Amino acid sequence: xxxxxxxxxxxxxxxxxxxxxxxxxxxxxxxxxxxxxxxxxxxxxxxxxxxxxxxxxxxxxxxxxxxxxxxxxxxxxxxxxxxxxxxxxxxxxxxxxxxxxxxxxxxxxxxxxxxxxxxxxxxxxxxxxxxxxxxxxxxxxxxxxxxxxxxxxxxx
Amino acid sequence: xxxxxxxxxxxxxxxxxxxxxxxxxxxxxxxxxxxxxxxxxxxxxxxxxxxxxxxxxxxxxxxxxxxxxxxxxxxxxxxxxxxxxxxxxxxxxxxxxxxxxxxxxxxxxxxxxxxxxxxxxxxxxxxxxxxxxxxxxxxxxxxxxxxxxxxxxxxxxxxxxxxxxxxxxxxxxxxxxxxxxxxxxxxxxxxxxxxxxxxxxxxxxxxxxxxxxxxxxxxxxxxxxxxxxxxxxxxxxxxxxxxxxxxxxxxxxxxxxxxxxxxxxxxxxxxxxxxxxxxxxxxxxxxxxxxxxxxxxxxxxxxxxxxxxxxxxxxxxxxxxxxxxxxxxxxxxxxxxxxxxxxxxxxxxxxxxxxxxxxxxxxxxxxxxxxxxxxxxxxxxxxxxxxxxxxxxxxxxxxxxxxxxxxxxxxxxxxxxxxxxxxxxxxxxxxxxxxxxxxxxxxxxxxxxx
Numbered sequence: 001x002x003x004x005x006x007x008x009x010x011x012x013x014x015x016x017x018x019x020x021x022x023x024x025x026x027x028x029x030x031x032x033x034x035x036x037x038x039x040x041x042x043x044x045x046x047x048x049x050x051x052x053x054x055x056x057x058x059x060x061x062x063x064x065x066x067x068x069x070x071x072x073x074x075x076x077x078x079x080x081x082x083x084x085x086x087x088x089x090x091x092x093x094x095x096x097x098x099x100x101x102x103x104x105x106x107x108x109x110x111x112x113x114x115x116x117x118x119x120x121x122x123x124x125x126x127x128x129x130x131x132x133x134x135x136x137x138x139x140x141x142x143x144x145x146x147x148x149x150x151x152x153x154x155x156x
Numbered sequence: 157x158x159x160x161x162x163x164x165x166x167x168x169x170x171x172x173x174x175x176x177x178x179x180x181x182x183x184x185x186x187x188x189x190x191x192x193x194x195x196x197x198x199x200x201x202x203x204x205x206x207x208x209x210x211x212x213x214x215x216x217x218x219x220x221x222x223x224x225x226x227x228x229x230x231x232x233x234x235x236x237x238x239x240x241x242x243x244x245x246x247x248x249x250x251x252x253x254x255x256x257x258x259x260x261x262x263x264x265x266x267x268x269x270x271x272x273x274x275x276x277x278x279x280x281x282x283x284x285x286x287x288x289x290x291x292x293x294x295x296x297x298x299x300x301x302x303x304x305x306x307x308x309x310x311x312x313x314x315x316x317x318x319x320x321x322x323x324x325x326x327x328x329x330x331x332x333x334x335x336x337x338x339x340x341x342x343x344x345x346x347x348x349x350x351x352x353x354x355x356x357x358x359x360x361x362x363x364x365x366x367x368x369x370x371x372x373x374x375x376x377x378x379x380x381x382x383x384x385x386x387x388x389x390x391x392x393x394x395x396x397x398x399x400x401x402x403x404x405x406x407x408x409x410x411x412x413x414x415x416x417x418x419x420x421x422x423x424x425x426x427x428x429x430x431x432x433x434x435x436x437x438x439x440x441x442x443x444x445x446x447x448x449x450x451x452x453x454x455x456x457x458x459x460x461x462x463x464x465x466x467x468x469x470x471x472x473x474x475x476x477x478x479x480x481x482x483x484x485x486x487x488x489x490x491x492x493x494x495x496x497x498x499x500x501x502x503x504x505x506x507x508x509x510x511x512x513x514x515x516x517x518x519x520x521x522x523x524x525x526x527x528x529x530x531x532x533x534x535x536x537x538x539x540x541x542x543x544x545x546x547x548x549x550x551x552x553x554x555x556x557x558x559x560x561x562x563x564x565x566x567x568x569x570x571x572x573x574x575x576x577x578x579x580x581x582x583x584x585x586x587x588x589x590x591x592x593x594x595x596x597x598x599x600x601x602x603x604x605x606x
Contacts (some may be wrong), residue, residue: 060436086392093546094521095503095505095521096462096475096482096505096506096519096521096548096549097373097374097506097548097549097598098374098417098418098431098461098462098475098505098506099459099461099462099475099477099482099505101373101394101415101417101418101433101461102417102431102433102438102459102461103459105414105415105433105434105436105438106433106436106437106459109435109436110436113436128392128393128394128415129394129415129433133348133350133371133373134346134347134348135345135346136346137346138344138345138346140545140566141566
């Protein structure tokens with residue numbers, strides 16, 4: 001099972017290299033040393049599950065890819081039942097600051113609500129919006145923006 | 157909180173030591189008015205001769221000369237005046253102090269207005285600055301005023317004199333004796349360091365108010381100018397805070413279960429209106445600063461944010477996506493009678509009501525560009541003042557005549573973010589860069605300093 005997720009992550013990393021956002025893509029510098037990843041750790045979550053989902057412009061609904069990622073997240077969180085998480089909602093730079101703060105909060109809650117429906121109780125989850133303040137990728141263009149419109153699940 | 161993010165640099169207190177005294181012995185004021193008509197766009201700035209305010213010598217002379225330069229720079233930046241090169245002046249400040257202007261000489265230089273002044277320090281160590289203003293074309297004295305203050309406040313005196321000249325010649329209040337609070341930016345895009353900073357409107361007396369350890373956004377001045385409300389991510393909990401400029405004291409505003417943001421003071425300074433986001437829904441609330449009572453004003457399922465009071469405190473303009481896209485709405489200050497204001501193509505946000513009530517400034521996003529525009533509160537007269545890859549967040553000068561905002565360029569080629577502050581006249585003319593030590597965003601203009 002774990003091997004399968006590793007393969008998924010590798011595919012996602014390739015995809016990310018082509019600037020195509022993919023819901024299974026995970027944070028930078030992952031998978032470099034897979035043997036050192038401790039099951040149940042934050043790194044395990046990033047490398048083997050995928051910590052983020054992506055949204056359309058000014059959207060906060062979850063794509064099938066996003067739901068697949070969140071299904072894996074929910075399963076992992078059920079396995080490691082003492083882990084608490086913070087869900088960060090982010091927006092691209094093509095919006096005004098305050099609107100994007102609200103939009104990021106919406107996105108974070110889309111993720112939270114989906115995980116709740118999959119059995120992850122609200123008391124394990126904190127949400128925070130960063131609006132357009134913390135882009136994952138620098139740059140101005142759809143390639144960067146599509147990776148910045150995201151919800152990121154961070155293991156506390 | 158108080159120790160960690162306390163005001164790093166204490167601002168020099170102004171201590172109310174500034175005294176306005178009555179006019180200098182005033183000859184008959186002119187009947188045929190020299191006046192800049194600023195109701196329309198000004199094609200040709202008014203040529204004005206501003207002589208040195210140098211006093212009898214020594215320290216006074218230097219301060220006096222510097223005061224003249226600050227006055228000239230203020231008036232020039234407004235776009236309404238063209239200060240003439242002092243090297244062409246044929247009458248010395250001493251001659252103007254003791255005698256009448258030689259109007260023909262000034263007219264020959266092309267001057268339409270003439271300013272002379274003087275700086276002296278009395279035995280009590282207080283500095284006295286007086287100035288006189290003449291209408292050159294009519295050959296008439298227009299105004300004279302005298303101020304006294306401690307010598308280290310010479311910049312404020314210069315701004316106050318510039319405001320007096322501006323008011324006498326335009327018929328509108330000036331805006332030079334003001335400050336700007338904004339967010340100073342540095343570092344890479346994905347870990348941008350943001351700190352509150354404050355400066356005079358001409359970029360002088362710059363001070364950082366926070367150290368950049370905590371992400372801060374959207375500072376706004378209190379009508380009393382000694383307090384700022386802003387948003388901070390202190391302890392990773394984004395909330396609206398109050399910052400006292402004099403003491404450096406900061407406090408969280410209200411006890412809200414979700415993120416609070418987009419704060420602004422009511423015109424009387426007694427309330428802060430803001431947004432609170434919870435469970436994916438953003439509504440507008442007020443917090444009464446005296447009673448600490450929280451009141452919910454909107455309850456639509458959409459994003460309601462960016463609230464800004466009308467100057468009489470009776471209405472609030474805000475942005476909402478309740479109609480499907482981000483647009484401007486106006487409601488009563490109690491949340492009643494919501495009415496949509498903007499109907500143009502694109503998305504409308506960050507509304508700010510002019511201090512004189514006649515216009516609402518906004519950011520419009522359409523296609524691949526952002527614009528700063530104004531619209532009347534009845535929905536008519538929409539105009540775009542400037543358009544760019546990204547402009548955002550207008551703030552009004554206290555006379556409702558000039559807007560400041562920030563602008564940045566695409567960051568695609570590794571330049572990273574590069575936001576800078578700009579001002580523009582409400583006619584759309586005279587866009588000027590505002591100098592800041594670092595990159596800058598989210599400016600907020602103070603009222604005239606009391």
